[in-house]
Amino acid sequence: MKLLHYILFGVLYVVSAVGYAQKIPVFKVVLDAGHGGKDPGKVVNKTIYEKDVVLKIALLVGKKLEAYPDIKVIYTRKTDELIDLYERGAIANRNKADVFVSIHCNAHETQVGGAETYVLGLNANEQNFEVAKAENSVIYMEDNYEKKYAKYNINSPESLIGLSIMQEEFLEQSIQLAKIVQNQLTSVMKRSNRGVRQAGFIVLHQTYMPSILIETAFLTNNEERKFLTSAKGQDEFAENIATAILEYKKWVQGKSSYISPNESVSVQSEGDRIHPEKHTTNNHTTKNLSYKIQISSSPKRLEAKSFNFKGLSPISVEKDGSVYVYYYGNALKHREALVLLTNAKKKGYKDAYITAFYQGKRITIQKAKQLEK
Template sequence: MKVPASNILNIYFSNSQQKIFFIVLAILLFPPWIKAQDNNKAVYKIKKVVIDPGHGGKDPGTLGQHSREKNIVLSIALKLGKYIEDNVKDVQIIYTRKKDVFVELHERGNIANTNHADLFISIHCNSSLNKNIYGAETYVMGLNVGERNMEVARKENAVITLENDYSQHYEGFDPNSPESYIVFNLMQNTYLEQSLEFATLVQKQFKDRAGRHDHGVRQAGFLVLWKTSMPSVLIETGYLSNPKEEKFLMSDNGQALIASAIYRAFKNYKTMIESQSNFTVARADTNQSFFSVQVLTSRKKIPLDDKTFKKYKPVFEFKEGSRYKYTVGRSSSYEEIKNLRKQLLTDFPDAFLVAVKDYRIISLQEALKKMK
């Protein structure tokens, strides 16, 4: 005769002993030292991507012998968006344009910021007086290192002259004045490292899978990237001034190869960000918004009480991609944190201001805009 387990417990244990038995059993099965989720970690998911086909409408972009940049990049952008929508179901695609219309540069950034995008991809074609030059290159926001980078940025930024009252939208920026580009020397891109990581993956796919000549990852002062508050890249897919490359970029197969290369780079980037390097922060209460001063970036984890940070407190740690970012100070007052940065410059000459919200470092522009 089988005896139910509950009866066995009644035979051998009193009611109080049974309670202790189940408590011990629960502890053995679900030990309290194994946490389901660390309260100091917030899983970061890439949910929204903005795809920006350059130029459009009254702005044709660069002109090839038989083509216009605005048409080629729109076709590539739509193909890229479809690849992502069909194969990465948890990502929403937002376009700055889906047809032949003119969209002002500052509005392209606004679209990305308003939708709280996680990645901004601007797609373009290049040109050169030297018709023998061909190949692809990907730009991130930064200094115009070299005359060639400066020339590409100047050409892409010149589109603002087609806008009404463009000086108001770009704080007096003149795309043809070298002095105007000094502004990019005075700013730090909060998302530079993630942008570089994605840009590197794009170039790798162009070279290895699409068979394109690799001009590498470059930095230049693009206004369309300046206005975004997330990792952002501008991709020059090839040279329309080169007859052979123009023919490739005009073809459906060529456009599909370029779009699929960017798509594969995106998949690899998404996997890397989400699975290998979930966002981590040093304190459980950083879901509140505040300003801080970023002082260090490191590939190695640094204890928050390390002498590196000298006497400054509090210190916060954020892990983004393969790097750790460290900030000092916490305040809801922008003026107060600006004063702290001045004090920190003696020990950390490269220190710059950042904002923190919902476990994430966000751009200063985004934070200040919300304060208005």
């Protein structure tokens, strides 16, 4: 009898311990060391490989973050191996990561230096496009790349039109993370600031969570190369990237009202894409303005998930009297809404149309366009 009592008590204890463990929210960070294996990344002096430098930094970032019990670190690679760009995103998605951080080194034919952090986005900036092209070119080393990346033409920035919409949902958070990283690398580490930028990185396009790509420094700059390849330099980069992730975690969990720590950091996009700073710093009107594509309405309540809507995402729903109205996308500008509309029509929503909201209330497109100005 007494034995049974102990067993029962033991079982209850284990059950409650498991229940308790599940209550601690774990913040999952995917660390992606760029390149690897037969893809060396940038190579300088035939002996210094980007893949080695970034792996060391990524492992150090992970080690620092693993010290926190509420953080789980997932690596896309821990050794010198080539992981497909697709697989890197898939790892993050499978793990339902909270954030995806890809770590790289930059290169240029001049002695230019500095840190820059990217979020996914399309723009006409030639310079950013060249950086993305260099990082994307790894796909040619992957098996079956023609099939896997059929929808991408890495030589054309336009090929990412409509493809970056998935990440748009996370753009604000991605930019916030990028800004915090830039602040650490520049204000704290005192490295030169090349800003938060947007470009079409395939690896960022694969993920369903806030995602950034850090170009820590230039391997081609003599000074920076020395720092990047030193144990001290790698540890400093790791320390500051880890701190930035912790700061971001605080912000996203509502524990800090972290707003642009460094006013000089801005999204450097010369194209048609979104300039989120303008919406937060210039005035309040545009912040509360959004365009959505009305795709369908039904008396039946459907889960607002992409699989119910031909793969479109994000989907939102609103009840209007006895019908549910379903919307796709969330754009800040009318011209972005046009891209979303094209996308919806392509998917078969022939009657889809653009709607506009201001402070949660439906307004006319004309009014929205005025507010945009």
